[in-house]
Amino acid sequence: MLIDSHTHLDMKDFDKDRSQVIERAMKAGITHIITIGTDLTSSVKALQLANGYDFIFSSIGYHPHNAENIDPSTLKELSGMAAESKIVAWGEIGLDFYRHLSPTEKQIEAFEQQLDLANHFDLPVIIHNREADKDLLEILKKRGDSKYRGVIHCFSGDYDLAMTFIQMGFYISIPGTVTYKNAFRVQDVASRLPLDRMLLETDAPFLTPVPKRGRRNEPLFVTYTAKKIANLRKTDFHEIARRTSENTKKLFRLPDVP
C-alpha cells in the first residue's frame, strides 16, 4: 500500500508510454495516484485520466507559473468541474518567486482567489511554495482561517517551517529529493516530522529519486522515497507506506479502490 499524492501524468513527457507507466504503478501496488492540474487545459486532461482508471484521482487549479493566464472565465470553467467525483483537491496553487514566471501581483491574486474557491467547494488545497515563505505565510495568516485543510507539496524548507505549517493544519509532502546525497535539510525534516502529518509524492516527471536519478520520474518511484524515509527513521518500509497512505486518504477523502 503506497500512494503518489502528487504527479503530472498529463504532461507530454508521458505521451509515448502513459498507459504503461500507469500499469506499472498499479501492478507494483501503488493504490492511489493524484494527478495534478496546473492550468485549465491540464486540469481537464487530469480529470480525463482520472476518469479512465479507478485508482487515479485529480485536482484542478492554476500553478503560480500560469497565474498570468487566469481570467474570470477560466476560473468559472474550473469551478464547473469542482463537483466531479474524481476531483479531490484544488491545486496546485501558491507562489513561486524562484522561477518567477508570472508577476508577483498576479501570483498573489491567483493564490487568494483559488484559496477562496477551494473553501467554497470544500476541497483541500495543494500548495506550491518556492522561495516565497514569507509572503505565503503572511497571506495564509492574514486570511484568519483558523485551520487549513491541505498540503505543502514538495516541501523544501526546514523543520521549523514544517512545524509552522502543521500548526496551521497542513500536511507536509516529501518528494524524491530526500534520496539525494546532500539533501540534508529535507532529510532532517523527513526524519523528525510527525508521521501523522507526512505525505509522499513523486512530482513526476520531475525530481527523480536515486537510484533512477537522471531519467524521467514516474509514480512507481515513490517506492524509493518511502524506503529512504524508512531508513532515515530506522523503521520499516511498510510502516511508512501505511501511515502516509492513511494520511493521504484522510486529507483527500480518497475511497478504497477495489
Ligand SMILES: [Zn+2]
Ligand atoms: Zn509544485
Ligand SMILES: [Zn+2]
Ligand atoms: Zn507539481
